[in-house]
Amino acid sequence: MTRRLPLIAIMAALLLSGCAGIRDHRGYVMDKTLAAAIQPGVDNKDSVQKTLGRPTFGGQFADSDWYYLSRDTTAVAFRNPRVSKQDVLHVRFDAAGNVAAVDATGKEQIASISPLRKSTPTLGRKRSFFDEIFGNIGMVGSGGMGAAQPGGGQGQ
Numbered sequence: 001m002t003r004r005l006p007l008i009a010i011m012a013a014l015l016l017s018g019c020a021g022i023r024d025h026r027g028y029v030m031d032k033t034l035a036a037a038i039q040p041g042v043d044n045k046d047s048v049q050k051t052l053g054r055p056t057f058g059g060q061f062a063d064s065d066w067y068y069l070s071r072d073t074t075a076v077a078f079r080n081p082r083v084s085k086q087d088v089l090h091v092r093f094d095a096a097g098n099v100a101a102v103d104a105t106g107k108e109q110i111a112s113i114s115p116l117r118k119s120t121p122t123l124g125r126k127r128s129f130f131d132e133i134f135g136n137i138g139m140v141g142s143g144g145m146g147a148a149q150p151g152g153g154q155g156q
Helices: 004-017 032-036 045-052 129-134
Strands: 021-027 065-076 082-093 099-105
Touching (some): 032 045, 045 082
Antiparallel strands (some): 021 065, 082 099
16 A cells, blocks of 8 residues: 555656646737836837837738737646736827827736637528528529520610
């Protein structure tokens, strides 16, 4: 009995070591002191880039928005990673290129989206399997939309 106890302890330690969490950091390495130094009305695009570096990404439709994104995640074994910390610094510029506003947000902006089913609901009628297969029988050449008119013209 006393010989099996160390063996069981070693096996348990090996099994539990496989469940160790994996930490990961992606994006910008946020320095709170440098981010707080950006002042609206004082700084411009050049001074922001010299202070913080290039942004993680710019605005979708114009270059008047810069985003600095930092995200830390943890994952255990085969599970999907979970966000443990997120910082987003949004710097907005006016037309002259001066800083108009600086907004900082965190993890509260993350949206959790879970699909309901494996198919997307659409408007319209529901067709069964057999309707899909046999639904077009007799439709070819009928007087519906796109059928050729007698005489070959478009309504002479």
